[in-house]
Amino acid sequence: xxxxxxxxxxxxxxxxxxxxxxxxxxxxxxxxxxxxxxxxxxxxxxxxxxxxxxxxxxxxxxxxxxxxxxxxxxxxxxxxxxxxxxxxxxxxxxxxxxxxxxxxxxxxxxxxxxxxxxxxxxxxxxxxxxxxxxxxxxxxxxxxxxxxxxxxxxxxxxxxxxxxxxxxxxxxxxxxxxxxxxxxxxxxxxxxxxxxxxxxxxxxxxxxxxxxxxxxxxxxxxxxxxxxxxxxxxxxxxxxxxxxxxxxxxxxxxxxxxxxxxxxxxxxxxxxxxx
Numbered sequence: 001x002x003x004x005x006x007x008x009x010x011x012x013x014x015x016x017x018x019x020x021x022x023x024x025x026x027x028x029x030x031x032x033x034x035x036x037x038x039x040x041x042x043x044x045x046x047x048x049x050x051x052x053x054x055x056x057x058x059x060x061x062x063x064x065x066x067x068x069x070x071x072x073x074x075x076x077x078x079x080x081x082x083x084x085x086x087x088x089x090x091x092x093x094x095x096x097x098x099x100x101x102x103x104x105x106x107x108x109x110x111x112x113x114x115x116x117x118x119x120x121x122x123x124x125x126x127x128x129x130x131x132x133x134x135x136x137x138x139x140x141x142x143x144x145x146x147x148x149x150x151x152x153x154x155x156x157x158x159x160x161x162x163x164x165x166x167x168x169x170x171x172x173x174x175x176x177x178x179x180x181x182x183x184x185x186x187x188x189x190x191x192x193x194x195x196x197x198x199x200x201x202x203x204x205x206x207x208x209x210x211x212x213x214x215x216x217x218x219x220x221x222x223x224x225x226x227x228x229x230x231x232x233x234x235x236x237x238x239x240x241x242x243x244x245x246x247x248x249x250x251x252x253x254x255x256x257x258x259x260x261x262x263x264x265x266x267x268x269x270x271x272x273x274x275x
Contacts, residue, residue, distance in 0.1 A: 003241065003273060004062050004249040005264050006033030007257035008205070019048075020055050027059035030275070031261050035064045035251045036100070042068065042090050046097055053098035062249055063100040064142075064203065067091045073124040074108040074117035074152060084108075085124055088141070089131055096137040101249070102203050104142045104171040107152050121152055122161055129165040142171030142203055147179040147211070147221030154180070155193055162197055170194065172204040175224060175253070178232040179211035182219035185232050187240040201247040206234060206264070207254040226254045227263055238267050 010022030011029065019036060026034045036052070038044075056063050068091075071084040091103045107125075110117045128141055143161060146153030155177065158170045178185040194202075208230035210222040227234055241248050254260035265275065 001242075001245045002247045003268060003275070004031075004033040005261045005268075006031040006035070006061070006249075006251060007261050008035040008066065008251050008253045009037045009257060011258040012256065013258060019052055023052065023055050023059060023061050023063075026061050026258070029258055029262065030265070031258060032060055032275075033062045033064070033249050033251060035066055035104070036098075037066050038087075038091055039066050039069050042087060042094070044094055046094070049094045049097040053100075057099060063095075063098055064249070064251065065091050065095045065100050065103040067103050067105045069106060071106055072108040074111060074120040076111060081120070081124060085128060088128055092128070092132060092137060092139055092141065093135075096135075096139045100139055101201075102140040102142040102169065102171065104144045104203070104205070106146060107143055109150050110152060117152060118157065122164075125161055125165055125168050129167045132167040139167075140203075141168045143168060144171040144205070145173045145176050145180075147173065147176030147209070147219075149180065149218060149220055155190060159193060159197060169199065169203065170197070172202060173206075173253075174204060174232055174237060175207050175209035176205075176221055179209050179219050179221035182213055183211065183231070187237050191240060191244055199246065201249070202241070204248065204250045205253045206232075206237065206250050207252060207260065208232070224253050224255060226256050227260050234264060235267050235271075238264070238271055242268075242271060242273060 011025045014022050014025040068087050075081050107121050143158045162168050208225040208227050211219045252261040
């Protein structure tokens with residue numbers, strides 16, 4: 001079992017500029033993963049992607065990518081769906097070049113017809129899966145669990161798609177699950193549900209989160225916060241990971257990024273895991 005920890009984006013403590021310096025800082029801190037954020041747009045050349053991949057490999061830092069936020073694979077406008085697929089495919093292409101393991105995606109919104117939206121998202125995922133296979137890319141397409149009631153992305157919905165598509169996997173955002181469930185989470189149940197996929201590795205986001213309640217036992221995420229400021233609790237999650245003995249990469253989406261990655265590392269070490 002291999003556990004990797006790291007920040008979503010360039011560490012706050014990075015003294016240099018650019019993603020390469022960010023990767024070097026991650027390694028110096030004793031962390032072994034980093035998510036590259038394309039959240040507000042994809043501005044990277046193929047040359048830069050190769051350089052990132054080379055640096056990360058030399059320093060044993062696993063890279064992943066977060067696709068731009070403005071994605072909606074269930075839009076009523078075909079133009080938006082096509083643009084969304086293009087952004088995802090471009091992210092996968094760059095990710096494959098830099099030897100990233102997975103891209104995380106917010107797939108879309110239910111809109112007026114929930115079942116139709118699910119069908120549209122599956123259709124788009126199927127096309128993207130075929131693109132990965134056609135190009136023989138060694139990277140996974142990660143559907144992120146979402147924290148708002150209007151968003152596609154319950155764990156059950158994502159598992160249903162992943163069961164049918166080889167290169168599509170769940171990207172677990174535990175804070176989102178916690179918020180969407182109105183401040184409740186059961187790690188054992190989550191991993192029991194995932195057994196059907198026979199995953200060899202888990203990819204996760206983790207942070208504290210603020211949320212609002214809408215109706216009975218319903219919730220919506222508001223914003224991410226440091227681990228110490230809000231739940232969900234990280235230690236029970238770490239215990240469940242160690243119990244399952246499956247490779248896991250956990251990316252900190254906390255506002256204090258690598259500081260909470262290092263906090264997670266200390267918790268794992270206290271529980272007996274040796275990095």
